[in-house]
Amino acid sequence: xxxxxxxxxxxxxxxxxxxxxxxxxxxxxxxxxxxxxxxxxxxxxxxxxxxxxxxxxxxxxxxxxxxxxxxxxxxxxxxxxxxxxxxxxxxxxxxxxxxxxxxxxxxxxxxxxxxxxxxxxxxxxxxxxxxxxxxxxxxxxxxxxxxxxxxxxxxxxxxxxxxxxxxxxxxxxxxxxxxxxxxxxxxxxxxxxxxxxx
DNA sequence: CTTGAGCGC
Numbered sequence: 001x002x003x004x005x006x007x008x009x010x011x012x013x014x015x016x017x018x019x020x021x022x023x024x025x026x027x028x029x030x031x032x033x034x035x036x037x038x039x040x041x042x043x044x045x046x047x048x049x050x051x052x053x054x055x056x057x058x059x060x061x062x063x064x065x066x067x068x069x070x071x072x073x074x075x076x077x078x079x080x081x082x083x084x085x086x087x088x089x090x091x092x093x094x095x096x097x098x099x100x101x102x103x104x105x106x107x108x109x110x111x112x113x114x115x116x117x118x119x120x121x122x123x124x125x126x127x128x129x130x131x132x133x134x135x136x137x138x139x140x141x142x143x144x145x146x147x148x149x150x151x152x153x154x155x156x157x158x159x160x161x162x163x164x165x166x167x168x169x170x171x172x173x174x175x176x177x178x179x180x181x182x183x184x185x186x187x188x189x190x191x192x193x194x195x196x197x198x
Numbered sequence: 199c200t201t202g203a204g205c206g207c
Contacts, residue, residue, distance in 0.1 A: 062200085064200085088206090094205095096204090096205055096206095098202090098203080098204065098205085099202075099203090099204095102200085102201080102202095123206070124206095125205085125206050126206095128207080132200090132201085134204080134206085135201085135202065135203085135204080136203090136204060136205070136206085137205095137206085138205080138206065162202095165204095167205085169205065169206095170205055172205080172206075
């Protein structure tokens with residue numbers, strides 16, 4: 001598969017800025033994948049929608065956004081992360097966001113939530129060893145009301161072509177989990193105990 | 199090993 005053939009195929013999805021087939025340095029053979037730069041996110045999404053899993057040149061191809069390079073968003077964003085990740089403003093009012101695209105950074109998350117009142121901070125979680133996004137993150141807010149309204153407004157909204165899966169974030173276990181061992185401490189405890197023995 | 203449920207260092 002040559003780059004001009006790829007160009008022809010991907011132009012059906014929109015404006016193709018660049019096509020780069022990756023060749024093996026020593027054997028000079030194609031490594032079987034390529035990078036196609038589309039004119040916009042929308043056109044990239046369209047290309048993915050149209051061609052991912054389809055037959056191109058007699059083979060089933062995978063088409064998606066490129067993997068985040070090792071080092072995670074540091075390499076993607078450079079010094080700009082100051083405002084997002086390193087200075088993540090924590091708060092008890094947090095949203096857990098899942099189903100994030102691999103290429104979405106903390107800054108990208110911030111952009112998506114920019115219109116939400118009371119927004120404090122966003123953070124995408126990266127694997128320490130591989131440097132790749134783990135596909136989820138957190139969004140902190142000033143108040144419980146702000147979390148509530150942002151969750152309602154943004155849940156299911158598509159970011160990078162994937163619907164956000166939003167939930168109230170679980171408490172971060174800073175101290176040992178409050179496990180009550182005896183039934184007396186809870187009014188429901190006696191009911192629970194009696195239902196077991198019954 | 200390109201991976202899709204999950205709760206961060």
